[in-house]
Amino acid sequence: MSDVISKDEEHEMSADSAVEKKGTHLERMAPVKDSRPYSPCRAACPVNTDVQAYVGFIAQGRYNEAFEVIRSVNPIASVCSMICHHPCEQSCRRCNVDEPLAVRPLKRFVLESTTEYRRNKRKLVEKTKGKSIGIVGSGPSGLTAANDLADLGYQVSIYERHPVLGGMLASAIPPYRLPRKTLQEDIDDVISKGIEVRTGCEIGRDITISDIISKHDAVLLALGLSQSRSLNIPGVDGPGVLLAIPFLEDVAFGRKPALGGRVLVIGGGNVAMDVARSARRLGVNNVEMICLESAEEMPAWKWEVDEAVEEGISIHHRWGPKAVSREGDKVKGLEVVKVTQVFDTNGRFSPAFDNNQTKFIEADTIIITIGQMANVSFLKDSPVQVDERGRVVWDPKTHMSSARGVFCSGEVVTGPGSAIAAAASGHRSAMAIHLYLQGENIEGRLPSYEKEKIPQLPSEVVERITKEPRMKIKHLPPETRCSSFTAFEFNYDEEEALKEAGRCRGCGGGAVVDTKKCMACLTCQRVCPYGAPVVTSVSEIRPEYCQACGLCAPECPGEAISMVSYDVREFRDALPSVIGSVDPKRQDPVIVAFLCSHHVGVLGFSLPENIRKVAVHCTSRIDVNDLLKALECGADGVAVVRCSSATCKYKGIENRVKARVERTKQLVSMLGMEAGRVGILTADSNDVASYSSVCEEFANGIRQMGLRTR
């Protein structure tokens, strides 16, 4: 891999720091022994997005850096910001406290705040490898692989049967869930790297698979599951019975499918929800669904079901389709039979029915959404083997099909799943192709996203965490949103985003001990409000307890503790540039104010130019040496601006911070300086103006004291 050129040089300086390790995504994701467990959100993400890192950047108003964190692992970031099923939220440790962090909406906030930034970053990647790869399919998996392979310097060609790129994202996901301009941002990021695009090109119709294989050094089949399954029941064939994918494709491409006044959707998955809700938006008032499962058993996401019900869609649970009833050609309705069991005792799908209980649901149009399968007919007579059940034969350890140099990724081989899981598969297949083309072994070298995670919060810690309600997302009311395919969910505004980002507990971003410096002095164990450190021969800070307040780090006499995210050193080192050169003829005192970045407005509000604000994760991270450094850099005064104890995210930090300020006062007195140049101020976190007023009051005190001459 040593010949791989780092493509991150284009990053702006500020953004560089956002990405832990340099190099392309694949280089960063190459299997490495990572001893520190991931935060549960990160571990749950199919591509291990470093959620707490980017949420932390949001809390500090550093949106471009947040974008870099997201985009470094996720080429379909904008898509995910709208439609991701967000396993990060389901695993959020706040679930045990109140509600999970709104990770997906925060991602959307970042993506929509950084559009110009990302557009300006787009540029051609030099083709250094002299080899070309053909990718069939441009869904999440194909796009991700194209992204990675282009980054590595390969010539990439994408073959897409639809007139636009995006696979199912463009041709099946209804635009009210994923606006096409949102999808286009992700596509443009990838395509701008210099990728040959052949849309409207269907393999088997416009070009043969053999042509593609002979044209490229490697081929990736990222075909997805493009065909709907149908039902084998009487009356199913004929007009008035539609299949989900063709229906959704019609919707996606603005072709109005002919629907009757009463639409019945068969199925209980997420595609069924897309179909039913699209039917509502096509002007059908009477949309019903039947599914085998009860409300609890349904595979569709709960929020999708809730929103559908809000939109007036009714669901008949635990009924199975028996026969389509027709009068002549015309559909009259569906005869359904009661379901007695969906899963067997082993949890396997094994539906059973009570034929004595039936009912009839009237409908003019029936849409079948009971699952999808791959269309691999074009592989017939090709070297790529397909098994008796129509599945492409592949080796998951190498992503290679039965034909050498032909690889597979995404749902065509993994089965139905999420967009982001398909992207993860795309990353792996890109790495497989890269290794193959470099003549290296593939097995055991593909990125693994299975990571050890930090355990759930211990109950004694849960008790010490302040409950903060999740910021609600505004939606268009159901009656308005059903009139068009416009997205009905609103983005957070900045205030909401900052507030929500402040709810993150920073799991995994907390304190770590440099065991070479730790002398097992017990200080951290004594100061931690959450009982995280356990000192034996050295200190071990238990990540499941650590709340990343940072109180311990400044207390450590050996400087052995650092914070995984936003370490104190970061802002201490930045102080000279924050303060800049101090004008000896200045009229106003130069003040450095360390502010907690957790409260809304702290970043947004403006202070007079002479008051230089430094936003820190929590003022518990401020050390004596930070305060001294500010004075050393020429500040006339330095203040720690605390939030009132009632709104502080953490418990029991106030007196420690006060003690540090007192110590600094003692030290500056030893230099003959007025102790009053160091202050601790308390602002009301719910009143943005109070931050300015306490700072200005402090500045006035310093003005009366006089400006420092040396």
Place this chain on the structure above:
Amino acid sequence: MIIGSQKPIDEIWSMVKDFKKVLVFACNTCVAICHAGGEKEAETIATLLRMRAGQEGKSMEVNFASVVRHCEPEYFEPVMEELQKYDLILSTACGVGVNFLSDRTGKIPVYPGINTSFYGAVESPGNFVELCAGCGNCILHLTGGICPIARCSKTLMNGPCGGTNKGKCEISPDVDCAWYLIVERMKKLGNLEKLAEIQPPRNWSTSRDGGPRRVSLEHIRAYEEQEELKSETAGGKK
């Protein structure tokens, strides 16, 4: 462990003011635990010195660094080259460390950044107490585990003296009378009668009175010397 306390910044300044490039060099063991001379305190001292230099209009470069311990040569090895770049090393180690390093820095002086106070324990965070005087002849088994050498103001072996006052020493109401503590402790241990035995005058030659001390473990030293000899001979043959 060894307890130290920082010197006043004025005193440090008077030591360092004529040097151009100063390294505040921390020891991350005993003196770090007592918040006197670990890396964090070294950084504080370095900052204060730079600020003081600014106040005095002097140009002085002051940096800080640390190693695990200043009392074993191996810990210095990785930084020896770096140390050569300075005019002065202000060590925040205990006196042992200052001596030990000073022997190894050639023309570069090593000055003390802290006062070495005593051998003590952390009674509570921020409270360090002297409990041993390093006299070289331990008799704690006779005194209920309370050292009269370190803890009696007069170092009496047969106490208490007439200055004991409700458990406190006559020198200060803040100082416990060690012999009062010894008596109480011996009562608890059921050994009070042992205190009736008069302790003869001590031989202080094991303490400072016998001149500089050395502990030499023959079984380890002999081996090390042999190894050294071997490697010298091998080197000689070349």
